[in-house]
Amino acid sequence: MVLQEGGSGTDILAETSDGKKLRITATYLDRGLIGDLRANGVKFDVKPREEPSFLVNMLVSWGPMLLLIGVWVYFMRQMQGGGKGGAFSFGKSKARMLDEANNSTTFADVAGCDEAKEEVKELVDFLKDPQKFQKLGGRIPRGVLLVGPPGTGKTLLAKAIAGEAKVPFFSISGSDFVEMFVGVGAARVRDMFEQAKKSAPCIIFVDEIDAVGRHRGAGLGGGNDEREQTLNQMLVEMDGFETNLGVIVMAATNRPDILDPALLRPGRFDRQVYVTLPDVRGREQILNVHMRKVPVGQDIRADILARGTPGFSGADLANLVNEAALFAARRSGRVVEMADFEKAKDKIMMGPERKSMIMPEEERKNTAYHEAGHALVARLMPKTDPVHKVTVIPRGRALGVTMQLPETDRYSLDKERMLSTISVLFGGRIAEEVFMNQMTTGASNDFERATSIARDMVMRYGMTDELGPMVYSENEGEVFLGRSVTKTTSMSEETMRKVDSVIRRIIDEQYGIARRLIEENQDKMHSMAKALLEYETIDSDQIDDIMSGKPPRPPKDWTTPSGGKSDGTPPAVSADGAPAAA
Numbered sequence: 001m002v003l004q005e006g007g008s009g010t011d012i013l014a015e016t017s018d019g020k021k022l023r024i025t026a027t028y029l030d031r032g033l034i035g036d037l038r039a040n041g042v043k044f045d046v047k048p049r050e051e052p053s054f055l056v057n058m059l060v061s062w063g064p065m066l067l068l069i070g071v072w073v074y075f076m077r078q079m080q081g082g083g084k085g086g087a088f089s090f091g092k093s094k095a096r097m098l099d100e101a102n103n104s105t106t107f108a109d110v111a112g113c114d115e116a117k118e119e120v121k122e123l124v125d126f127l128k129d130p131q132k133f134q135k136l137g138g139r140i141p142r143g144v145l146l147v148g149p150p151g152t153g154k155t156l157l158a159k160a161i162a163g164e165a166k167v168p169f170f171s172i173s174g175s176d177f178v179e180m181f182v183g184v185g186a187a188r189v190r191d192m193f194e195q196a197k198k199s200a201p202c203i204i205f206v207d208e209i210d211a212v213g214r215h216r217g218a219g220l221g222g223g224n225d226e227r228e229q230t231l232n233q234m235l236v237e238m239d240g241f242e243t244n245l246g247v248i249v250m251a252a253t254n255r256p257d258i259l260d261p262a263l264l265r266p267g268r269f270d271r272q273v274y275v276t277l278p279d280v281r282g283r284e285q286i287l288n289v290h291m292r293k294v295p296v297g298q299d300i301r302a303d304i305l306a307r308g309t310p311g312f313s314g315a316d317l318a319n320l321v322n323e324a325a326l327f328a329a330r331r332s333g334r335v336v337e338m339a340d341f342e343k344a345k346d347k348i349m350m351g352p353e354r355k356s357m358i359m360p361e362e363e364r365k366n367t368a369y370h371e372a373g374h375a376l377v378a379r380l381m382p383k384t385d386p387v388h389k390v391t392v393i394p395r396g397r398a399l400g401v402t403m404q405l406p407e408t409d410r411y412s413l414d415k416e417r418m419l420s421t422i423s424v425l426f427g428g429r430i431a432e433e434v435f436m437n438q439m440t441t442g443a444s445n446d447f448e449r450a451t452s453i454a455r456d457m458v459m460r461y462g463m464t465d466e467l468g469p470m471v472y473s474e475n476e477g478e479v480f481l482g483r484s485v486t487k488t489t490s491m492s493e494e495t496m497r498k499v500d501s502v503i504r505r506i507i508d509e510q511y512g513i514a515r516r517l518i519e520e521n522q523d524k525m526h527s528m529a530k531a532l533l534e535y536e537t538i539d540s541d542q543i544d545d546i547m548s549g550k551p552p553r554p555p556k557d558w559t560t561p562s563g564g565k566s567d568g569t570p571p572a573v574s575a576d577g578a579p580a581a582a
């Protein structure tokens, strides 16, 4: 054994007679330690620690200087557009590679987008055996653009293609290419294609391609050199490789309208696959995929959940299952039950409850009337979605929420529906005016939405007689190129005034209708506000009762403030809100 002495402490690496390896650190060698070692028959040597060599000495004194020079050289190289090769690996692509052995994603994991799956199936055949596919006369796309809203499973679909074909999957996000230094992005593109070619057949997946693929020359002018170079490099690479190599470039975007047309030319991303939000059947299938991963109760009905989640993306549904499982865990449940899903759905749709927020009674009452106003108008206007839930529990940034749910998936709006929506939005403020004799800031979002609907009706959809079927569009500050070109119509002073007055008229009319409904139904308004103050959340059952003039039944999971389950009759409540002794 060797004891090395010196500096700050002594490391003892010892092997005892029975072959055990030990590591001991002693601050200094004293007689006690040496005595112990001797007594236990450990043989050892003491050797002074070696003097630092000349080289080490030089490094210590010159190191900081060398480091500075290094950093300087590094930055210079980046600014000159270099960055590739040599000792500096700055240009190395940030692409993550998922090799075939670790990719277990298959088409079975992607639910509810059958058309998209159908369209990409042949890519799997191609990737499995590029030569054979070509011999059979298949035409291989070089680039496939997946277009669709966020969370619809574009990444998942690309990964599943790689998984099915058992080929490597390189993924990178468009924003990874956009760096501070000119040339880095281009170097990364070069690098990524080089790596991919070595592992062909394979898939390169570029998420958020719009980050690099925006139309050249668009945007805020100047300072776009880096992005343009990156985009050019990508075009060069896509033109450069042989199709029979077996590299397929896939990219995802939800803004195809802002992509540079050069990206969409033949031989580049010339195949577009649309991945849309799932319809009700699609949602059911997606829920089933994700519910396989958690223990769910007997009562779970994916079809009912699917019906209650219009507009949810695949990612939202995955999140729904996850949140429901968390609610089940919180109550120490063995399985996830329908009630957990219901809570999770509310949380996702209306924001998390903020029960701890203490609301002054006055404000609670104001919120109750405000929400009752929305709900009442929604129930009485034609072509509105059924009121699903009304609550005065603060959620997210809202003090209260009135939630309407469409009965079926809807893909377009009509004039009557839009007019009704404007009235519903005004219902809240009107109720405050009528019953609380005040106006609060809580309605500002309602007004914004109402105004923008009215403006769209006039300016985008040509829904008014006065202005006719014409688009009066404002410049939206984006340069839209590619397939959909939005023309900027500059309006004359006079037209602008006319547009304003028509928007004003629509708003005034709908406001008047809502006001009349609320004033004519004061008893129902009082009854609904009272139910909200008492139960905090009411749903369609309670609203049905109120609208037919009956006292509302208590909500299903309602427990009386004393803690016991209610027997089904509403507790009588005295003026101060405490349960009265019957």
Ligand SMILES: Nc1ncnc2c1ncn2[C@@H]1O[C@H](COP(=O)(O)OP(=O)(O)OP(=O)(O)O)[C@@H](O)[C@H]1O
Pocket (backbone or CB within 6 Å): 109, 110, 111, 112, 113, 149, 150, 151, 152, 153, 154, 155, 156, 157, 207, 252, 254, 286, 289, 313, 314, 315, 316, 318
């Ligand atoms: N069709 C689907 N079937 C099953 N699960 C899905 C589906 N779509 C989305 N998901 C779930 O949502 C998650 C996120 O989806 P993914 O990242 O693929 O969406 P994306 O369209 O690429 O979104 P983004 O545009 O935001 O990148 C997936 O990992 C999956 O759990």
Ligand SMILES: [Zn+2]
Pocket (backbone or CB within 6 Å): 370, 374, 428, 429, 442, 443, 446
């Ligand atoms: Zn409101």
